[in-house]
Amino acid sequence: MIRSNKQLAVARQKLEKVEEALQGSTAEVDRQVWVSLAKELRCEIDEYRAIKSGQTTVFQVSSLDDVGEALIKARMACGLTQKQLADRLGVSEQMVQKDEAGGYESASVARLADVADALDYQLTGNLQPAGLKTQVTVVNAPTMTYGTPPAAENRVLRAAVDLHEMQGTR
CATH class of the missing domain: 1.10.287 (Helix Hairpins)
Incomplete structure (x- = not known):
């Protein structure tokens, strides 16, 4: 990429x-x-x-492994530099550089949700058994007039993924 x-x-x-x-x-x-x-x-x-x-603002994600690349693309689509994203997140530019260089591989689910929130994107889709194949989509939601704010939706996703991870460690 x-x-x-x-x-x-x-x-x-x-x-x-x-x-x-x-x-x-x-x-x-x-x-x-x-x-x-x-x-x-x-x-x-x-x-x-x-x-x-700005022609492409929606990025397909078929697994959690794809979220990092989608977030990098979302940042670019927003026209933000890594420094500007770092400022929004309240972290150093080096932290964003490190996260992006590693494709957000070592970032927590909470961190991924925070980045999506900072970009004003929402992650939509389903958390389901691995045998069922559907796609999860990161969609641009810069103007929301009704419904759940992106930050709340990302917190719900974060909780669902955390629950899934806890179940997998039993």
Whole structure:
């Protein structure tokens, strides 16, 4: 995932080199590899542009493992820097950098909910047995005129996940 304009520039350079290699390649197997790599780079570049431009504001999450990446994308879609998010959370910029560098892997569920709240996003979906496959979605909710505020919904999700984790440790 591209997370900055600097990474975007690097991805563009890689794409140019891949396209050059593709044009110079004659073996079908080599061509397939280069085409696949070029397609992947284009998708990442397009995704970053869509997020930064505000065209993409809803991020699909199919498991808790996906929440970290969705929160990073949500921050970018909000146009916030890591420093601005840190200010909203009342933590250091280095803490946000560390969380994002690790994809929020070591962050608690409470921390994930706090980040979602700070971004004015809500996490919606179901907590259900692992055998049932449905998607959870992080949705942008900057203007809410009725219903439960995002912070309250995230607290409910946090409690549900904590209960699930406690049951798993028995």
